[in-house]
Amino acid sequence: MGRLILTVDDSSTMRQMITFTLKGAGFDVLEAGDGVEALGVAAGKKLDLIITDVNMPRMDGITLVQRLRALPEFKFTPILVLTTESDASMKQKGKEAGATGWIVKPFSPEKLLDVVNKVL
Amino acid sequence: MSDAMAQFRDAFFEEATELADGMEATLLSMDLASVEVEDLHTLFRAAHSIKGNAATFGFPAVASFTHQLESTLEPVRQGTRPMTPDLRELMLQGVDLIRSHLHHARREEPLPAKEQQLQEMLVAKLQEDATAAPLPPPAPDMQTPARSVAMKGGRGFSIRFEAPTDSFRRGINLERLFRDLAKLGTLQIWPDLTRIPAFEQMDPEDCHLAWDIRLETAHPQIDVDDIFEFVAEGDNLRIQPLSPEGTVPTLGEILQTEAGVSPADIREALSQQKRLGELLVDMGKVKPEAVNKALDQQQKKRNQAEASTVRVATDKIDRLVNLVGELVITQAMLAQASQQSNTMQGEEQMSAALLQLDRQTRELQERVMGIRMVPVEMVFSRFPRMVHELGKQLGKDVELVMEGQATELDKTFIEMLVDPLTHLVRNAVDHGMEDKAERLRTGKPAMGTIALRASSRGGHIHIEVKDDGKGLNRDRIYQKALDRGLIQPGSRPSDEELNLLIFEPGFSTVEQVSDLSGRGVGMDVVKQNVRALGGRIEVESQPGRGTLIRLVLPLTLAILDGLTVRVAEETYVFPLASVLESFQTRGTDVQTVKGDREVISLRGEFIPVVRLQRLLTVGSGQETSDRTLLVLVESEGRRAAMAVDELLGQQQVVIKSLETHYRRVEGISGATILGDGRVALILDVPGLMRLEAGAAAVGA
Numbered sequence: 133m134g135r136l137i138l139t140v141d142d143s144s145t146m147r148q149m150i151t152f153t154l155k156g157a158g159f160d161v162l163e164a165g166d167g168v169e170a171l172g173v174a175a176g177k178k179l180d181l182i183i184t185d186v187n188m189p190r191m192d193g194i195t196l197v198q199r200l201r202a203l204p205e206f207k208f209t210p211i212l213v214l215t216t217e218s219d220a221s222m223k224q225k226g227k228e229a230g231a232t233g234w235i236v237k238p239f240s241p242e243k244l245l246d247v248v249n250k251v252l
Numbered sequence: 253m254s255d256a257m258a259q260f261r262d263a264f265f266e267e268a269t270e271l272a273d274g275m276e277a278t279l280l281s282m283d284l285a286s287v288e289v290e291d292l293h294t295l296f297r298a299a300h301s302i303k304g305n306a307a308t309f310g311f312p313a314v315a316s317f318t319h320q321l322e323s324t325l326e327p328v329r330q331g332t333r334p335m336t337p338d339l340r341e342l343m344l345q346g347v348d349l350i351r352s353h354l355h356h357a358r359r360e361e362p363l364p365a366k367e368q369q370l371q372e373m374l375v376a377k378l379q380e381d382a383t384a385a386p387l388p389p390p391a392p393d394m395q396t397p398a399r400s401v402a403m404k405g406g407r408g409f410s411i412r413f414e415a416p417t418d419s420f421r422r423g424i425n426l427e428r429l430f431r432d433l434a435k436l437g438t439l440q441i442w443p444d445l446t447r448i449p450a451f452e453q454m455d456p457e458d459c460h461l462a463w464d465i466r467l468e469t470a471h472p473q474i475d476v477d478d479i480f481e482f483v484a485e486g487d488n489l490r491i492q493p494l495s496p497e498g499t500v501p502t503l504g505e506i507l508q509t510e511a512g513v514s515p516a517d518i519r520e521a522l523s524q525q526k527r528l529g530e531l532l533v534d535m536g537k538v539k540p541e542a543v544n545k546a547l548d549q550q551q552k553k554r555n556q557a558e559a560s561t562v563r564v565a566t567d568k569i570d571r572l573v574n575l576v577g578e579l580v581i582t583q584a585m586l587a588q589a590s591q592q593s594n595t596m597q598g599e600e601q602m603s604a605a606l607l608q609l610d611r612q613t614r615e616l617q618e619r620v621m622g623i624r625m626v627p628v629e630m631v632f633s634r635f636p637r638m639v640h641e642l643g644k645q646l647g648k649d650v651e652l653v654m655e656g657q658a659t660e661l662d663k664t665f666i667e668m669l670v671d672p673l674t675h676l677v678r679n680a681v682d683h684g685m686e687d688k689a690e691r692l693r694t695g696k697p698a699m700g701t702i703a704l705r706a707s708s709r710g711g712h713i714h715i716e717v718k719d720d721g722k723g724l725n726r727d728r729i730y731q732k733a734l735d736r737g738l739i740q741p742g743s744r745p746s747d748e749e750l751n752l753l754i755f756e757p758g759f760s761t762v763e764q765v766s767d768l769s770g771r772g773v774g775m776d777v778v779k780q781n782v783r784a785l786g787g788r789i790e791v792e793s794q795p796g797r798g799t800l801i802r803l804v805l806p807l808t809l810a811i812l813d814g815l816t817v818r819v820a821e822e823t824y825v826f827p828l829a830s831v832l833e834s835f836q837t838r839g840t841d842v843q844t845v846k847g848d849r850e851v852i853s854l855r856g857e858f859i860p861v862v863r864l865q866r867l868l869t870v871g872s873g874q875e876t877s878d879r880t881l882l883v884l885v886e887s888e889g890r891r892a893a894m895a896v897d898e899l900l901g902q903q904q905v906v907i908k909s910l911e912t913h914y915r916r917v918e919g920i921s922g923a924t925i926l927g928d929g930r931v932a933l934i935l936d937v938p939g940l941m942r943l944e945a946g947a948a949a950v951g952a
Contacts, residue, residue: 210423232423233482
């Protein structure tokens with residue numbers, strides 16, 4: 133059984149690229165457009181990894197991480213945040229919120245898989 | 253290949269082209285004199301991205317070439333290899349090659365042979381350049397041993413890793429770390445469970461695990477760093493390279509690999525190990541002070557050993573190499589010109605070459621002298637910390653302002669200035685600066701300011717220590733100097749003379765010495781060292797406004813400020829630093845005591861008169877004139893009036909060693925060549941005084 137990853141991003145191109153790369157590597161992928169939707173999609177599921185963007189409408193990625201960590205079923209689930217090089221402090225914020233790691237944008241499919249393999 | 257992947261390939265080409273354009277723009281806009289670290293990172297990242305993506309999308313040729321550029325850039329962004337104009341040129345050629353790689357890869361054709369050749373040459377140059385132009389060893393504080401291994405890869409690493417307490421709560425897979433590390437090479441792991449708290453105090457969601465890891469690998473440190481990317485929080489991860497092949501491993505290292513002793517146990521054992529000094533003190537064989545003194549001495553010796561080498565910026569050496577290259581060309585020109593010296597053209601060529609030779613020789617001389625010059629920053633850099641600590645210790649708010657740190661000084665000076673400047677700055681904070689309450693009462697800002705300035709003025713270097721404190725109390729200095737017999741009762745020294753008295757040996761009071769105890773440095777050391785460097789001290793002080801102490805130093809030890817005098821038919825040079833004044837006196841002012849010793853009474857003080865004609869056995873030895881020209885000199889606290897025949901003037905002279913060309917001569921410290929080509933001897937004032945004392949003893 134393939135492992136299940138939830139990818140959260142408001143840009144559909146980015147979601148597609150991530151989904152394509154992950155599916156190509158044999159993962160099952162769920163998608164959500166923002167934090168609120170992500171919480172809905174995640175509810176009741178057994179997720180192996182969550183990858184979330186930071187800047188999103190309705191609920192940003194940092195808040196999403198905090199909310200997920202407060203739920204018993206996602207307390208120890210690996211969560212990666214997508215940050216940009218220009219905002220180094222976001223790594224720290226993500227860490228404080230409980231994120232496992234980060235992927236710096238722009239990233240290549242290779243880099244994405246590298247990081248995913250690092251935390252899974 | 254699927255359509256979707258083809259779409260990504262297009263995206264790859266677009267992105268890679270953009271990145272290459274970005275690299276070019278960054279390279280071109282870069283100011284090589286002061287390279288922005290961020291620019292170097294940008295360059296590196298771009299090369300890294302192109303490489304990574306090219307590998308992902310199946311363009312190994314692009315990836316492997318970009319990898320070369322990336323590895324060239326790695327030491328550059330780490331600051332261990334300079335971005336030189338040559339390197340920039342090579343990198344620009346590299347960017348062009350990336351573009352043509354991309355161009356051909358897009359058409360699925362191989363790189364044309366011509367460009368293949370170009371690439372090989374470029375790669376060879378990049379590598380050769382890296383070995384041919386080694387950097388000076390980085391300053392100790394920059395040199396983390398790990399850094400050098402980060403590029404090359406060594407035998408491996410010794411790693412201490414303490415997992416972050418929130419590892420579990422952040423969903424970190426610690427097992428994964430070890431699996432990834434194991435992929436790099438051979439692992440030896442010692443878990444350290446000592447950090448786990450007692451059961452009843454334990455929060456099961458906190459992580460208290462730690463490991464000592466020995467990893468034998470040829471991978472560079474950057475690969476190890478990458479594995480710990482999400483769990484490194486500063487001091488919880490220490491990665492040290494294993495001692496390089498060929499060096500003798502420590503006993504601890506061998507025991508680790510051979511007997512499986514854990515690094516934690518070794519650390520504990522070492523912490524129990526006492527140092528020789530402690531053992532000896534425990535045995536009652538030596539006093540702790542003696543051990544401290546011995547350690548100080550050892551440190552001094554160590555410093556001296558370090559001081560015998562000089563670090564020279566690569567660009568200075570590069571310029572020398574260039575100059576030597578030019579000289580070789582000039583020599584060839586001269587050789588050619590000499591063969592056809594009888595023709596008009598040959599003569600023209602000859603004079604052109606000679607002109608060039610003249611310029612090059614002069615430049616070479618200047619630049620070689622420049623090698624000894626180091627920025628005064630090297631001394632200044634210790635003061636911000638010292639002033640801060642001292643201010644805290646004394647409860648004073650002190651701000652240190654520094655200017656002219658780039659001013660260059662002879663390396664010898666730098667070493668000899670450390671103690672005097674340390675003393676002056678401490679003195680300024682300690683004695684010069686009033687305490688906060690007093691400053692506020694006298695309407696000054698609570699924060700005191702100490703300014704440390706270096707500047708280069710007309711062949712001299714000025715180093716100033718200025719405080720805005722209470723200024724020198726000249727009444728007290730006068731009283732103290734009187735008590736200590738430094739001045740005669742009834743004499744009226746000028747303000748300037750009084751100021752300078754603080755540098756007299758024996759002037760420092762006991763309380764001053766105790767403030768700086770352990771240093772063994774008094775204000776007289778300031779004077780001694782500055783004198784030894786051929787410099788002088790100036791003091792300006794206004795009560796209530798502060799004190800300025802200025803050290804005036806010659807540019808280099810090889811040049812001396814001299815007073816040229818004539819004695820009989822010979823010209824001699826007094827170092828200006830030892831000359832106090834010169835004056836003319838009537839023969840009758842000079843009194844003879846004890847048979848043939850002559851003295852002159854000057855402002856209530858009897859000063860021995862030295863007849864240089866007689867002492868140096870030049871001229872007839874008979875001074876007929878009843879008017880005597882005297883130069884009052886001082887050395888090591890003693891004064892003498894030297895009788896000369898004429899004052900010729902002040903001038904800077906280049907010191908030539910007499911010993912290397914002839915032999916040591918008592919009373920003479922060297923020689924110099926005057927503007928008219930004649931040789932003049934430079935007088936050694938303390939030597940002359942010894943000579944005179946000896947002659948007097950023989951005569952008596």
